Amino acid sequence: MTEITGKRITFKRSRPNPLFESWLEELHEEASNKKSKLEPMLKEALTSLSKYPLPLLTGAECAILSGFDKRLCQFLDSRLEVYNSNNLKIPKPASPIQVNASQDSSSNNSNLQQTNGVQNGNSNQNMLNINEATASTSQISSHLSSCNTSSPQTPKPPEHSAGKRARKTKHYKPAHRSGGYAILLGLLENSESGNPVNKENLIEIAQKYCEESFVRPKPESLYTAWSSMSKLVTKGLVVKHGARKATYTLSEQGLNLAKELLEESKNIPTINNIIFNDNHVKNQEPILTINNGHQNHIDIVDNEIPTTSEQCLVDKSPILEMLPGTFDVVLIIDIHETNGLSKKTDPTVAQFNKYPDLKHEYRSLKVGDFTWIARDKVNSSKEFILPYIVERKRMDDLGASIKDGRFHEQKFRLKKSGLKNIIYLVENYGSNKHIGLPVQTLMQALANTRVQNGFKVHITDSLTNSARFLAMMTKRLTIEYKDKTLKGHNQEPSGDILPTFAFFNKAALKNKPLSVTDTFIKLLLQMKGVSVEKALAITKVYKTPSSLFKAYEGCDDDREGELLLANLKYKNVSSNVGPKVSKSIYQLFTFDNYI
Secondary structure, three states, rough: OOOOOOEEEEEEOOOOOOOHHHHHHHHHHHHHHHOOOHHHHHHHHHHHHOOOOOOOOOOHHHHHHHOOOHHHHHHHHHHHHHHHHHOOOOOOOOOOOOOOOOOOHHHHHHHHHHHHHHHHHHHHHHHOOOOOHHHOHHHHHHHHHOOOOOOOOOOOOOOOOOOOOOOOOOOOOOOOOOOHHHHHHHHHHHHHOOEEEEEEEHHHHHHOOOOOOOOOOOOOOOOOOOHHHHHHHHOOOOOEEEEOOOEEOOOHHHHHHHHHHHHHHOOOOOOOHHOOOOOOOOOOEEEOOOOOEEEEEEOOOOEEEOOOOHHHHHHHHHHEEEOOOOOEEEEEEHHHOOOOOOOOOOHHHHHHOOOOOOOEEEOOOOOOEEEEEEEOOOOOOOEEEEEEEEEEEEEHHHHHHHOHHHHHHHHHHHHHHHOEEEEEEEEOOOOOOOOOOOOOHHHHHHHHHOOOOOOOOEEOOHHHHHHHHHHOOOOHHHHOOOOOEEEEOOOOEOOEEEEEEEHHHHHHHOOOOOOOOHHHHHHHOOOOOOOOOHHHHHHHOOHHHHHHHHHOOOOOOOOHHHOOOOOEEEEEOEEEOOOOHHHHHHHOOOOHOOO
16 A cells, blocks of 8 residues: 655634734724823734634633733623623634645545534534624624635524524614714714714714713723724624724614614703703702712801911902893813813813803813802903812822822812812712722711811712713702892902902912911821811911910920810811820920920
8 A cells, every 4th residue: 555645734714813803903003093001012912812823712811922911801801791792702613623644635635625514514603693683694704704714605594493482683772872872873963974984083073972981991991982883883883994094984774773863862851951951940959969869968068267368369349249140150160170172082071061051161270170150241251259169089089189198288278268168079980999098098088078177078970970960060050149149359258249260269379478377287287187177276376386386385394285285176166176186286396306
């Protein structure tokens, strides 16, 4: 028997992991356009994945490759979960086929054909499992052609075994105001021009239809609203033209679905209409609905707000008036809360743009992040600041401000602003896992802010709900002040007389010259256990360090000196400064401790 020698033939798949590669290509393109620091890592991951010869079934399995960190593996697993929930399953191909050419050539050919047929049949069966519910035959064929190296075969729908009912075909429809919903309506709006639209312009158009940001991922996530685009393309609702500088249009199916969504949305009231066009809202106590559906009453803080005469930066001026109906209530947003007004896709700007009836402006605020003014409809230069101010903190920023000392300094400046109603608006940061301090510590700090400082604390779960809260506050203040005659002057607030916005902002300058008393307060605030109220109570009796030194010199012994400040009252004479704080201050300011 003649021995036949020959080369070993190995069949390999050209793209063993087409889905993972396509998702990484999207991420890499987005990171490259934004010049993100993640771009090199994504490029390395994409390169290593493209060279890997075997199929990977989960994102966790990708951890063995270069460039895949924990976040990226979790992203692929999350994307895969969404993909599988739509009844599209990754094929589980058999091992690469190896055929030894030394065998009989005729038997080799027949065995090879049979093996390939079995492989293709198994792969097709895996890919087409319940696929008729979500994708067209052409989409499945194109996907299979990228997964199989053998000659493409026409896929056949799976045959359901006797006694089993086939699942009903589901009609895909994105949720109201979701990313997919916004993209479809944005493309429908653009379709009037008759031209494809690129990513940047589409985001600008679609953002107003969406609750989430198209450019900023959710906390602890890599997803943005734009992540829904790949799903729309897969479903055949959106047609993508080009690769690098891609443009997008609606398919005929997508056009019909977009029109259907637009028609349905006419019967769903927008948040803007609920807040600003509700004719049933009458003058009533301002009640603010928070995220969990409960109600939070915003009451007036009657504590006297101590201010210093050094804050009077302008000469006395006559009292001005605004009659009912002659002014508008306008929300003022600190410009530093945005990434720049020139960026049309800025998340903060986009959230407030969802309320076309909300009168708001962006200015530089020297204290606080949001406030409200009453502006004369005729003379726009006449502006009185209303006695409400909001400091916004995200949970991670709150933790950072506590660690670096900004927390107490900001509360002190808010107290010194002279405005009666101070609201601390706190946003949750995802599940609050990476916020620098334990959640219990932050909640205790907020409780102290509420009880000791007399601030109002309102917690939301996102920037979207924070913007909604401020829009509701604007509506409530408009109702509260619409029948009132407002008085104002270029001085500190006095009773019902409000300061002008120009005076308020100038008086709140962070780097303005401080009086000796203000400097003494700031020094006391650096000590453990000294709150703003305690520092104000001490400086109300001892306005300068010199006066406190003299008081200590008059004490007969250390015990008397340590208790000198213990019984000073603060917070409407309901609490004492306390012996521990009194002792710490005595030890700091007595001369003997420095010898």
